[in-house]
Amino acid sequence: MDQKQQIVSALAAKTGFSAEELLSWLETPPSPEMGDYAFPCFRLAKALKKAPPAIAQELASALALPQDVARAEAAGGYVNFFLDKSARAKAVLERVFAEGARYGGSELGKGRNVCIDYSSVNIAKPVHIGHLPTTVIGNALYRIYNHLGFHSVGINHLGDWGTQFGKMIVAYRLWGDKEIIEQGGVDELVKLYVRFHQEAEANPSLDEQARAWFKRIEDGDAEALSLFEWFKALTLKEVEQIYDILGIRFDSYAGESFYNDKMDRVVIELREKGLLKLDQGAQIVDLSEYKMPPCIILRSDGATLYATRDIAAALYRKETYDFAKCLYVVAYQQDLHFRQWFKVVELMGYPWAKDLIHVSFGMVSGTEGAFSTRKGNMVKLRDVLSAACEKTYAVICEKSPDLEDKETIARQVGIGALIWNSLYNGRIKDVVFDWDAVLNFDGETGPYAQYTHARACSVLRKAEYQPGAVDCSALTDAEAGAVIAAIDAFPAAVVEAMEKNEPYLVTRAVTGICAAFNKFYYEQRILADDAAVRQARLALTDATRLVIAIGLNLIGICAPERM
RNA sequence: GUUUCCGUAGCUCAGCAGGAUAGAGCGUCCGCCUCCUAAGCGGAAGGCCGGGAGUUCGAAUCUCCCCGGGAACGCCA
Numbered sequence: 001m002d003q004k005q006q007i008v009s010a011l012a013a014k015t016g017f018s019a020e021e022l023l024s025w026l027e028t029p030p031s032p033e034m035g036d037y038a039f040p041c042f043r044l045a046k047a048l049k050k051a052p053p054a055i056a057q058e059l060a061s062a063l064a065l066p067q068d069v070a071r072a073e074a075a076g077g078y079v080n081f082f083l084d085k086s087a088r089a090k091a092v093l094e095r096v097f098a099e100g101a102r103y104g105g106s107e108l109g110k111g112r113n114v115c116i117d118y119s120s121v122n123i124a125k126p127v128h129i130g131h132l133p134t135t136v137i138g139n140a141l142y143r144i145y146n147h148l149g150f151h152s153v154g155i156n157h158l159g160d161w162g163t164q165f166g167k168m169i170v171a172y173r174l175w176g177d178k179e180i181i182e183q184g185g186v187d188e189l190v191k192l193y194v195r196f197h198q199e200a201e202a203n204p205s206l207d208e209q210a211r212a213w214f215k216r217i218e219d220g221d222a223e224a225l226s227l228f229e230w231f232k233a234l235t236l237k238e239v240e241q242i243y244d245i246l247g248i249r250f251d252s253y254a255g256e257s258f259y260n261d262k263m264d265r266v267v268i269e270l271r272e273k274g275l276l277k278l279d280q281g282a283q284i285v286d287l288s289e290y291k292m293p294p295c296i297i298l299r300s301d302g303a304t305l306y307a308t309r310d311i312a313a314a315l316y317r318k319e320t321y322d323f324a325k326c327l328y329v330v331a332y333q334q335d336l337h338f339r340q341w342f343k344v345v346e347l348m349g350y351p352w353a354k355d356l357i358h359v360s361f362g363m364v365s366g367t368e369g370a371f372s373t374r375k376g377n378m379v380k381l382r383d384v385l386s387a388a389c390e391k392t393y394a395v396i397c398e399k400s401p402d403l404e405d406k407e408t409i410a411r412q413v414g415i416g417a418l419i420w421n422s423l424y425n426g427r428i429k430d431v432v433f434d435w436d437a438v439l440n441f442d443g444e445t446g447p448y449a450q451y452t453h454a455r456a457c458s459v460l461r462k463a464e465y466q467p468g469a470v471d472c473s474a475l476t477d478a479e480a481g482a483v484i485a486a487i488d489a490f491p492a493a494v495v496e497a498m499e500k501n502e503p504y505l506v507t508r509a510v511t512g513i514c515a516a517f518n519k520f521y522y523e524q525r526i527l528a529d530d531a532a533v534r535q536a537r538l539a540l541t542d543a544t545r546l547v548i549a550i551g552l553n554l555i556g557i558c559a560p561e562r563m
Numbered sequence: 564g565u566u567u568c569c570g571u572a573g574c575u576c577a578g579c580a581g582g583a584u585a586g587a588g589c590g591u592c593c594g595c596c597u598c599c600u601a602a603g604c605g606g607a608a609g610g611c612c613g614g615g616a617g618u619u620c621g622a623a624u625c626u627c628c629c630c631g632g633g634a635a636c637g638c639c640a
Contacts, residue, residue: 030583040582042620052620076583076621122640159640256640282638292636299638306640335567336635360568363634399602413602424588425576428568430633438576441602443588446574451602458598466635508577511587522595541599563602 002091003083006039006066013420014059015044018207033483035073035080036088042077085476085484089540092488093470096543102147104491108498109150111319116142116152118329119248120255122159123235124168124189129379129433130331130364130371136422137331137361139248140503142557145553148498153321156246157313159395160232164193166214169227170206172195181186183270184237189231218260245385245415247556254313262312263304270297275347285344295340307341313346318352325355327501332360332428345485357499362430379433388414392447396563399552403562412558413447420446423555444511446557449548454516455547457561459526465538473535479520483540486513487547494554501557510551517544 008026021038029038041055048055056074063072063079068087073080096103118138121127129262142152171192172181174382181188200206216224236253239330243249260405267283270276276283281300297308317326328338338358346353371378392414396406396526403409421438422431441447459465475484486509496502526537549559 024580027582030585038583042582045620078583114593163638280637284637292568294637296637301638303638305638309640331634332568336638337640339567362569390595393600398599429576430569432575437589439590443602444590445602447602448588451600455600455603457600461600484594504577518603519605521599526600527599559576563600 002189003066003068003088004037007039007069009082010063010066011039012062013060015048017044017047024447029078029080032485033197034075035082036485037082037288039079039081040077041079046107052411068267085307085470088488089472089475089480089484090470092484093472093539093543096546097467097539100546101550102134103547104554105147106491106495107149108118108495109145109148109324110430111149111151113376114145114150114152114323115155115317115326116145116320116324117155117327118142118330119243119250120157120159121235121239124164124186124193124231124379125235126186126190127239127381128371129381129384131381132384132418133361133364133422133427133431134329134331135243135246135248136419136556137359137427137503138327139500140423140506141245141327141329141359141501143554143556144498144503144506146495147550150324153323154250155252155254155317156250158232158257159252161223161256161260163210163214165217165228165231166210166212167196167206168193168231169213170209171225181234186235189234200410220383242381242385245411246419248560254316256309256543259309259312259316262316263308266312266315267297267304269348273348275344280444285347286341287343290343291341292336292343294346304359307337307344309339310341311345314341314356318350323352323355326358327357328361329359329361332361333363333529336361357501359427363425364431364433368427379559384418384438384532385415387435388412388418388439392417392441400563409560409563412560413441413450413563415455416446416552416557417441419555419557420447420449420507421449423507425504427502427504442492447563449510449514449552450563452517452560453545453548453552453559454561454563455521456517456541456548459521459541460472460538460545461525463534465542467539467542468535470539473538474530474533475540477524479516479523480537480540480557482516483513483520483544485518487535487543490547490551506551506554510548510555513544513548517548 004026004520005023008019008023011017011022014023025040025043027038027040041052041059044055052072053076054079056079059079060072060074065072068084070082070084073082088199099105116138119131119135121131126358138154142154145152145286168189170509175195176192196206196210213224219226267276271283275285276297277286279294282296283298284294284296287295295307296305298304314326330338334523342353342358346402357468366377366379368377389411393406393410396403396410401440418438424444475481489512490509493505497505520540524537526534526541528537552559
C-alpha cells in the first residue's frame, strides 16, 4: 500500500466516507511548498454540517498519520499532507530499480489483443507529411498498449483497390517503361497517373479501357494481376524504407483488396437481419433514428463502398484476433463515417461494437492552406525526414564535433524531433506544417528529452557508477524531490495515455521528468564529495535515465547515450 | 442549413470526472559555463481563460444561448 492509499484509509476512518471515493478527491497542491497531497474538505461540509476550514483543522490534528507521512496541516478548506521525503524517495527508487525496463508497465491487458489500424498508405501514391500523425500516433499506441500487458496488432490497411489501378495499367502499357519505373519508383507511377488524367480528357476511351483493366484485376487475369502486384511491391518497398527510418513495423498489411471476397457475407447478413433498405437505387442502413445520414452499403450499380469494406474488416478482425479493442487512427474528417458504420455493427447485434474506437486527429495543412497534389504544394515525408537528419547532423558538428558515429545519432535525434513534434499535443489539434517549428530543437522538444537522457548517461559514465545501497536522506532537497515526484507520476500517465488513446500524455510526463532533472542537475552537484550523497544522487540520475528512456521508447523515439 | 470539433499570454499549446495566486515552450528583454554535455538553468514583461446567462459554497472546467474558425453531411476513400 503506498502513501496515498494510507492517507485515504486514515481519512476514511475519521470521516465515514469510502476510501475509494476519498481517493478520487485527493489532489496535488498547486505548489510543492504546500505539500505533496491535498485533501479538499468542501464536499464533507454538508454531511458533517460544519464549515470546511473547521473540518480541515479537525482532521489535521485528529488523523492517525501513516508512517511515511511527516505531517498534515490545515490550510483554508484543505488538509495538506507532507510526505517524509526520504521515505518517498526510497519507495520510488526501489520500485524503479525493481521493475527496470518494465517501469510504468503492468499486466492490465492480460495479454488480450488490441488491433491498431494506422498509417494505411495508398498504393502508387507518395507518402506525404499528412501521413505522419497517423503513423506516429498509431506506433506510440502500439507500444503503450504492449507496455500495459496487451498484445498490439499493427495493421496497415492498404489502399490497394479501385479503378485507379485500371488507369495505372492502361497508362503503363501506353507510356510506361519498366526500367524507369524500377529506378524511379512511386514518383514515376504518379507521373503515369497524372498523364493518364491529362490524356483522358481528350480521349475518353481511356477511361473505358481503365474500367476494363480493373475488371480483369477483379477477375484474376494473370497479366493484370502481375502488374497490379508489381505496383504494390514497388510502393511497399519505398514505404518500408520510411518505416525503417521511423522504427515502425506492422503485423499485417491486409488492406482493401484483402477484403474483396469478404463483403458478400456482410451484405447477406445485413439483409437477413432486416437492416438493409432500398433507397434511390442503393442499399442503405437507415440511421435517421440516430440523427445520422444513412450508411450506404451497396451503390445503385451494386458495387460495395468504403463502409461495407470497413464492416467486413471489423468482422474479420474480431474473428481472427478476438480484440479487446480495435482502434482506427484516422483523421477527424472521417468522424461521421466511423460513427455510422460503428452504429451499423451495433445494430447487427455485435456487443463488441463498443470496442471499435475512432482515434481521430487534426489535419495537417501548409502555411498557405490545405495541401493538395494539384497545387503541387505537397511535402513528401521522405524529404522532411532527410531535412531533419541533415539539420541535426549540422548541429552535432557544431556542438559535439568529437562525437563518434554522427550519422546514426543525427538520424535518431532528427527523427526524434519530428516524432516528438507530432506527439507533444492532444491529437485533435490541427497542425500547420512549418519547417522552422519542425526543425527547432530548443525548449520542450525531442532533442531536449534526448539531451537530458544523454546528460544523465554522461554523469553516470564519468562517475563509473555502480548500483548499491542508497541513503535516501540525501535526496530530501527540493530539486531531488521534484525529480522523485515526476518519476512517481509516470506510471499513471502511461495508463491514462492508454485509456484516452492520447500518447501526448506520455510525452508530457517525460517532459516533466526532464525539466525536474535539468534543474536538479544545475542546482545540486551530483558528483558530490560526500560518498553517500554522491551515491544517492547517482542512483536518482540512473533512475531518471531509465524512465526517460522508457518514455521515449513508448512514443517511438530512440534514447542515445551521447549526443 | 444540419451535425460535430475547436476558441486560454504576441505565437504554439497544457490545465476541463468543478476547488487554494490560471501553467509550459517559442518569441522579446536581462542574467548564469575556473565545476557533472549551455540542445541546459534562472529572472522580467505578457491573460476580464471568445461573449452572455445559468447550476454551485466555488466555474477556464458543467448546462443553455450567441459570436468566430475548422470539418463532415448518399452512391470517392
